[in-house]
Amino acid sequence: MAFVIGVDIGGSHISSAVIDQTSNQIVENTYFSGYVNNKESKEEIYRQWSEIINKTLSVKLNQEVKGIGIAMPGPFQYKTGVAMFEKNDKYEALYGTCVQSELKEFLNKKDLPIRFLNDASSFGVGSTVINNNSQENIVAITLGTGFGATFLSHQIPVTDQDNVPKEGCLWDKEFRDGIADDYFSTRWFLKRFEFHTGEKMAGVKEIALQDNRVCKRVFEEFADNLSMFLYPYLEKFNTDLLIIGGNIAKADEYFLDQVINNWKVKDFNIPVIVIKNTEKSIIIGASFLFNESFWSEVKDKLPEL
Known part of the structure; x- marks a missing residue:
């Protein structure tokens, strides 16, 4: 038995x-x-982060914790642990x-x-660990405040192969009149619903609860x-499973049904798993950095940004 602390750091x-x-x-x-x-000083951000981690550290366990794995948003130098947050409206003091x-x-x-x-x-790795997914090629995406993605081969993130986009990221890829992050995030839903109705909503859940014609249209x-x-990226990677x-x-x-049906028209059939407890997957994925076989595979391949 071995204990590791897993940490999920988000924008707020x-x-x-x-x-x-x-x-x-x-x-x-x-x-x-x-x-x-995330707008606070460097010292205050560290204080707020450490307050939560120290609570976990303070729990009495029957054995020692061997390390801390942290899931961190980018831009970040994951090999060296240096923050590169600049002009992205979060943690810029770091x-x-x-x-x-x-x-x-x-x-x-x-x-x-x-x-x-x-x-x-971390989300992709944690999801495959929890569900014991052994498919060769898995793509995992997160749809929320921003649009996250990872390409996995046998649980190892792929960032430098010809069949995946640069650094294994999708959020910054061109789509329609902008980039993917503009279209596959909460702010897109809020803007589109307001465009059609003139009403401001707090989040996607509130839009779904409307359950009316405009909701359906959005x-x-x-x-x-x-x-x-997603289609060209999933096809190029020969994806066996999509996790959302x-x-x-x-x-x-x-x-989701409409997404799958759109692909079926192209004769593209791919199983899809939806993970409702995203945070749990991220924490477990971060802790997996101390699985030594996993670490030996990824430590020299971690993206710099």
């Missing part, structure tokens, strides 16, 4: 838990989460700082090694866009 939150690597499950009473103000070394100064246990993985990659448009955008997570995935009943 942090979650932390101890993972039993034998079962790849969260250890009871070790999960904590909290809000983070730009150019080594999170790997500076965060340790705020932790109750300063000697634990810290490793980093992209948050979308979700249909989203489904057509998503199926059109994020808050928008909780409304999959409004768009």
Whole structure:
């Protein structure tokens, strides 16, 4: 049995838990989460992050924790632990700082090694671990505040092959009048619903609850866009399985059937799994950085940004 702390850092939150690597499950009473103000000073951001991680560290366990795996959004130098947040409206006070070394100064246990993985990659890895998916080629996407994606081959993130986009990312790829992140995120839903109705909504859940003609129209448009955008990337990667997570995935009943049907017309049939507890997958995926066979495969391939 081995214990590792998995951490999910988002744009405005942090979650932390101890993972039993034998079962790849969260250890009871070790999960904590909290809000983070990403516009604060460097010291305050570290303080807010460490407050949650230290709660997890403070739980008495029957054995020592061997490390901390952190799922971190980009841009970030995952090999060196240096933050590159600039002009992206979050954590900009950390730009150019080594999170790997500076965060340790705020932790109750300063000697634990810290490793980093992209948050979308963590979601994909964690989802395959939880569901014991052995398919050769898996694509995992997160639909929420932003659009995340990872390409996996036997659970290993693929970032430098000809059959995947640069760095294995999709959010920045051109689509229609902008980039994919403009179309496959919460803000697109809010803008489109307001465009059709003049009404402002708080989130995708509130739009789905309308359950009216405009709601149906917005979700249909989203489904057509998503199926059109993903198709060439999934086909080129010879994808065996698509995994979808994020808050928008909780409304999959409004768009997923249409996505699948659009692909069937192209004679493209691919199984799709929806993960409703995205955070759990991310935390477990981050902790998997201390699975030594996995680490030996990815440590020299981690993207720099």
